[in-house]
Amino acid sequence: MTEARVSVLTTGGTIASRPDPEGGVRVAVRGGELAASAGATRVREVMLAHSFNLTPADALRIVSAVLAELADPDVDGVVVTHGTDTMEETAYLVDLVLDDERPVVFTGAQRHASAPDADGPGNLADAVRVAAAPEARSLGALVVMGGRIHAARYATKAHTLALDAFASPGHGPVGRVTEDRVEVTSRPSRPPGFRPAELGDLDARVDIIPAYLGADGVQIAACRAAGARGLVLQALGTGNPTPGVLREVRACVAERIPVLVASRCFDGPSLPVYGAGGGADLAEAGAVFAGPLQAPKARLLLSAALSAAPDPAAAIRRIAPHLR
Template identity: 75%
Template sequence: MSVSVLTTGGTIASLPSPDGDVRVAVHGAELVPGQAVRVHEVMLAHSFNLTRADVLRLARRILAELEDPAVEGVVVTHGTDTMEETAYLLDLVLPPASTVVLTGAQRHASAPDADGPRNLADALRVAADPRARGMGAVITMGGQIHAARYATKAHTLALEAFASPGQGPVGLVRGTHVDVRRPPARPDGFRLTELGDLEARVDIVPVFLDADGVQIAACRAAGARGLVVQALGTGNPTPGVLRELETCLREGIAVLVTSRCAQGPATPVYGAGGGADLAKAGAVFAGSLNAPKARLLLMAALAAEPHPAKALDRLRPHLGQYL
C-alpha cells in the first residue's frame, strides 16, 4: 500500500525572488526527496490564483489515484489562502471510504523556520494511518487535523493557521503518532460527474450597517442563480438587503444565509425585518457553515439539480450538522 502526493504550489513550494516577493518555484518531486511515495505535480500556482476549473481538475486526479487499489490515501500540497474551499469541495465529491489530506505552509521553503517539511511529514502519516480511513478531506497543519467541513484559515501568519470554530480539531499529530479523536460525520455527497464545470454563478454578498443591497442588484443583473448572504448576527439583513433578497427569491434565485460572526449558527430568530422574514420569503439558513463553503455547496447543488427548489432540497442534508 502507498500514499500518493499531488502538488499544486502554494507557500510550501515558494521561494523569495530577487526583488524580495515570494513566488512559487519548487516543483513537486523536490518537496519529498527520498520519500517512498508517488509524486505528481498537478499545477504550480499560488492558491489565490486558482479557478474552479483547477480545483475540478485536481478532484478528477485525486479520484483517479484512489481508484488504484495500491493507494491508501492521497496528500495534496496547496496554498493556504483557498485551502479550506478546495478541501470542502473535495469532501463533497469523495467516495465514503476515502482519505485525502491537504497541507501547506505559512513560511516559504527557504525560511529558517520553514514549516512545510513538518506539515508534509504529518500529512503523510495521517494519510497512511488506518484510523484516518473514511475521514474524507482533512487539513493537517501545525500538528492539528481539521475536518474540511469545519476548517477555516484563522490567522494570516501563525504556524497554526487553521481552526475549526465551535468544533476543534478532529485529531492531532504528535511526533510519529496520529491521534484521531472523532472522525467527522459525512452525509452523502455529490458525484463529480454531476457537477460538470460548476458553471452556475453564485455570489457572496456581505451585510453591513445601512447596506442598501446595491451589490445584490448587481449580482442579479450579472446572472446569478444563487446568492450566499453574510448576514448580521444570527442571520439578519438590513431593510435594503431584505428588499433586494425578496426580489431575488421571487425571481427564483436560490438564497443561502450565513452569519458574518466567527462562531455560532445563522438561524431565523428575529422578525420586524430580521432573519425570520428572510426565511418566510424562502431563504435557507446555513447554520455555522461559512460563506465560501456555502457558495460551493450551493454551486454543487445547482449543478446537480438546476431547479432552485430542488437544489435547496439537495443541499439540506449537508446543513444539518451546522445547525
C-alpha cells in the same frame, strides 16, 4: 505489516514558494523536490500556482487528480499540497465528491520554503502520516496543519500568519499528530455528496454578499443583473439583514434565485431568530439558512447543487442535509 502507500499531489502555494529577486514570494519549488523526503510512494505535480489565483476549473483539476490516484487500489491515501488561502474550499469540494474510505489530506505552509524555520516539511510529513494511518480512514477530506487534523467540512483559515492557522469553529480538530503518532478524537458528520460527473464545469454562478452597517443591497442587485443563479448572504449576527438587503433578497426569491444565509461571525450557526426586519423575515421571504456552514463553503455547496440540479427547489432539497 505492509508499509502504507501514499501519493502526494503538489499544486503550489507557500509551501512551494521562494523569494523572487524582483520582489515578493513566488511559487518555484517543483513537486519532486518538494516531496523528496516526505515518505511518499509517488509524487505528481498537478500545477504550480498560488491558491489565490485558482479558478473553479483548477479546483476540479485537483479533484480529478485525487480521484485518479484513488482509482489505484494499491494507494492507501493521498496528500495534496496547496496554498492556504483557498485550501478549505478545494478540500471541501473533494469532500463533497469523496466516496472512499481512504483519507485525502490537504496541507501547506505559512512560511516559504527558503525560510530558516519553514513549516512546510513538518506539515507535509504529518500529512503523509495521517494519510497512511488506519485511524484516518472514513474521515473524508482533511486539513493537517500545525499538528492538528481538521475535517474539511469544518476547517477554515483563522489566522493570516500563525503556524496553526486553521481552526474548526464550533467543532475543534478531529485529531492531532504527535511525533509519529496519529490520534483521532472525533469523527465528522458527512452528508451524502455528489458524483463528480454531476458537477460539470462547476459554472453555476453563486456570489457572496456581505452585510454591514447601512448596506443598501446594491451588490445583490448587481449580482442578479450579472446572471447569478444563487447567492450567499454573509449576514449579521445569527443571520440578520439590513432593510435594503432584505428588500433585495425578496426580489431574488421572487425571481427563483436561491439565497443561503450564513453568518459573518466566526463561530456559531445562522438561525432565523429575530423579526422586525431580522433573520426571521429572511426565512419568511424564502431564504434558506446555512446553519453551521461559513459563507465560502455555503457558496461552493450551492454552486455544486445548482450544477447537479438546475432547478432551484431541487438544488435546495439536495443540500438540505448539509445545513443541519
